[in-house]
Amino acid sequence: MYFMFKKLKYSTPLITSIFCALILSCSAGGDDSIATITEPQEVIPSNLALTIEIVGKDANYPFGDGSGVIKCTATAANTIKYGFKFGNDTEQENITGNIQHTFTTKGTNDYLITVFAYSSTGNVISTFKTVSVMVGNQSGVTWADEFNTDGPPSPAKWNYDISNGCPNLCGWGNNEAQYYTNRLDNVIVENGVLKITAKKENYQGAQYTSAKLLTKGKFDFKYGIIEIRAKLPSGGGTWPAIWTLGSNITSVGWPACGEIDIMEHAGNRQGTVQSAMHTPSSYGNTFNKGSQILSNVSTEFHIYKVEWTSEEMVFSVDNIEHYRYNPSNKNSSTWPYDANQYLILNVAMGGSFGGAIDSNFIESTMEIDYIRVSQ
Template structure:
């Protein structure tokens, strides 16, 4: 019987039974269950959140402390029963602390202790505003700058704190095509002194190679990679002061509950905010496994991916032949349209040479003050509908815009499906819109079912000599992204996080439109001294 008992014990603790021809099996060491487990708690009264613990038990080899910060926290292991923890949630809060004492053979006993901790720390209001906009605010990787992801040592050989990613700094857009740049990080001010955080990663997370095995149970391929990983659910954000010595630094640390992390998985939930503005944030995180310092740069303005290069010239009008515009290229909208073309505009569109003509190597569209068919102004609107349309490519239009109070010149595109599905389902791209009442600015805009009329998908930029000098207005339209440029400088990109029929009707052909409107919703009040103004176009070129 004695032999059987020893064999059974060996099976339990070693997972195998070693049969022997001898009658006796060597006895195992004595297994001790720790007894008399107790803990003393010293809660600092200075509002720092520091709590010191001293656990003791008979026959204990080590102690595991669970401080009650979150249900999934890793234990702090102590061999002498001493432990300290900074609690970071501001105000007065209760925590349930669990201490587990381990004895020989892994047997254990445990106790729990409820503590109340007061933390007197308030995050500067300017940091909260920058992070959350005093509500909810989305952040994205600032992928187009060097070092948006980087790593280096915490300290140099002299023991000084290192503030830069000296080992590795990602080049602009280096991780394009991986799952990393698709992540959306949302910070929320709950309005009651608490703060929330969510990470939307489309189901995939970019992992550090050394963390893959433990996190997803897959052998590491030897390099960083994307794996399916659930990050749904709200996390709490706890702020605390930090004096790491890194420079620059706001002196503020963020810690996410329930295993939260900022997009790139390093098995750490604690991030120091190095700097933050309304549009940019840099954080530093220490990877627990190796003690390396990682750096992330985020932006609140979603960074566009690089635009593809379209170099094959597939359609053009150089306006080299004087007279009427080429009939093979252009049609006209005639009249006033429904409700002033839907925008309460004041002009009557014609195809008369007084309003549209090619002369001196340029196309001239002239808005005139004159009584014509019941309207007080005339102008022209040309379009390539039924003569040329395309899907994806680059459009360059070299133009000098019409000016004067009330003018509204535009270079734009409409989906060819407008005759069947209507507007805005067909989609609209405004390559350039100018308002004579607001000189020195031009804008580009997108109209879709999700944002039509007074669209939110619009951006203006400054410009000089727009009515006296030619500028090149461009759009680069690719699968999933539309970018607008002036003189080859991109200033606005439309790239919705979710692309569907409501946000992205841009996978079908579009045609070109050139016009000068008067007044209306955007053009505004017309200068009573206005007589006429002309938009001149040197060329229109389409590349694919």
């Protein structure tokens, strides 16, 4: 090869032709991928998770210490930055995924927290959570159940009344038709809501089943504000109730122990929610009662509340008052309410208040978002 190029080193046209031929040959038979332009691939965020700490939250202060401060942590793969939205506020960008926010609206309120994860190519995913946060003096909060854990209601907070045979313990003194159980078919927490479901079914000699929960032996109290956010069942014969009984019932009996009906509703009088007081001076078909009408009681949540002081009881729905009990002559017969009471939740069927049960009734549910007691 050396000899050939040495002999032809001065033949420029020939050398040029040879090199051109070689280049054309390589181009014609070579790998086309050399000339391919690779498009940049999109980066998609994944595995987005959001955790929220309410500052000062514990068993006694379930909505925080009153400062309104929350701390959020977001994590995701393939992410270069995060965006946080607190309610309807403007989105706040953040690189680390850690951010602190302070709410300022007084009282206990629910807030929607949304987080966005962005990739280097502008792709985005999001998730959200709702939290209840207290702003202001929180020293009076004594007990609450937010029903945030799926499954049976918390055994640390709730007991059950169980029917032990029909017809004797199906009626519970009011000629009711249900058999109370602790089955998940009748009582369960799902998606942040307690559900008590009355069903038409043959069970232990009864034609209907339901559930009755109570805090007896686990929590009782004297005076305070009780708030329950609930949506009620429907259907002729349904009788949902949210109420309290005196903790001394085993020693003094009923009605001497006193009863506070925060809310009761009859499907045969759809939309009329009632509050009532049962005392030795007036019980059963008591004349100490008041009510209001709600058109969407079984399709929307409402806040049922009683404010209990040493002087009076004030009942309201969504802060609209419908009954005030403050007897001028307070004694053990008219006012057995200077002693502790415990909470009760149930859905009865029929009975003296519920009335005739619709033959077409299959099942219906009372849903409770939360119960909060402050003193």
